[in-house]
Amino acid sequence: MVTETMLPVNGIQMCVETFGEPIDPPLLLLAADASSMDWWDDEFCRRLAAGRRFVIRYDHRDTGRSTSYPAGEPAYSGADLMYDAIGVLDALRVPAAHLVGFSLGGALAQRVAVHHPSRVLSLTLISTSVDGEPPGNATVTVGGPVALSAGTVTAVVRTVEAPPATDETDWSNRKAAVARMIDEVRARGGPFTPGEPQLRRLAERVFDRSADLAASRVNHRLAGYGPPVRDLLGDIETPTVVLHGTLDRHIAAGHPEELARCIPGARLVWLDGVGHEFPPRAVWTQVLTEILALAA
Template sequence: MLPVNGIEMCVETFGEPIDPPLLLLAADASSMDWWDDEFCRRLAAGRRFVIRYDHRDTGRSTSYPAGRPAYSGVDLMYDAIGVLDALRVPAAHLVGFSLGGALAQRIAVHHPSRVLTLTLMSTSVDGTAPGHAPVTVAGPVAVSAGTVTAVVRTVEAPPATDETDWSNRRAAVARMIDEVRARGGPFTPEEPHLRRSAERVFDRSADLAATRLNHRLAGYGPPVRDMLCSIAAPTVVLHGTLDRHITTDHPEELARSIPGARLVWLDGIGHEFPPRAVWTQVLTAILALAT
């Protein structure tokens, strides 16, 4: 637990502090638990000092009453910088997923000296996304000679009106599993793995109802669309070909907007933290930025 911007933030590190620092920024309403432990260890094995943390209102970091977040999307950006300050890290490689990608864009625009490289995953310009679309995901997978064949199945996306009792462990865990599966693809982890992750999230969270509502109310912060052209940090945009939450035109626009940015497609991946099937591709893309 570290004091950051007048609150308490839960932070965890992997690797050696003498290695180049790498900060992982999670999605909205997502604690650091969604960054897989082994994924973090493999990043650290690539000679990175890996830092992950709970956004405020997630995990063990400071929580606020549901519907009354005393912060904005700008504060979430400064929390990321505050974590670096608390660890006495002058600049870091930033890896952001969804909302985390939006925060990384803002840091690169407004505080470029804090950014070594940018990896923007499953996000868009300013992190904004269209409304939820009907979700169809792939089922059983066969891989032959590098070709992925999937049997398509339909998963009901969670309703727009949130009637989940987030104080009930069983209901909350089931809802989180359903959401990950609805936004995933053929390589999304199986139910036992998702259950372990969701249970860990529930057990570490002060108030999941507040987590869900407050991050939506806080928003992503003022737009930086017209300032992305000023980003000088080496940048890679990673995006799943099956991401139906943020469609393919969004990462294409993002890559065009940042000078020298490279767009890498993740075949068979939905709107999800990187599943094990693409770890090698993702880790290579992240680590290659600084070489």
């Protein structure tokens, strides 16, 4: 069963969608900055629900159908984004959930685990780092032996410079905005990144569901991630797995390694051939296995 609804959360309206049965263990998906819930693939969510999980995804404020603010004038902070995640659980009357966060979503999940540990059953942190992300134009070297759940492989060593972000795109223009989103996904992806037709369908959906893509693009960056939590991660007692692509051009390999060291008992699992992207279909079996095993 799939249900989409608008819910009052922290004084705003948030668009929330659920998959599966409410009697199953709840699992909350937290997307990246400037990313609506559409980036969590529908079939990926259905497969999680088929694993007997009550899957929840939502549009961050300033994305999708949730409340939007003028571009450059976010009336909220990174801490508010964290409280939105908790507010979604409150609105659904879910006392605690398994949290799965990608990029900014992973940073928010860390903060919920630190400041509100009773609300977190487990943590799956994907393509994220301690206290937010490094600059998008950082040069990254990735390689060496990487431990996968199925064994050990050797990744190709490469140095990549991600293209710098610009503000030249007219985000109110559907054709221009869709083309820019496709280019960005490709630039940060890897060999398993979806092809142009699938990315175009997704980007068009994102555009059509968004109140103001220009606001989506800048407001989360202005809001930031909230107060640092690096020194508090050692207090986390929640079962945690850190998933990271071997070809991530945006967040260097040292970041997930540090994250796994900081959180007691956390496991670091490399996704071979994956860039800085929502999990592509080629690694779904590995990612779903890790999430469902942790969220038992």
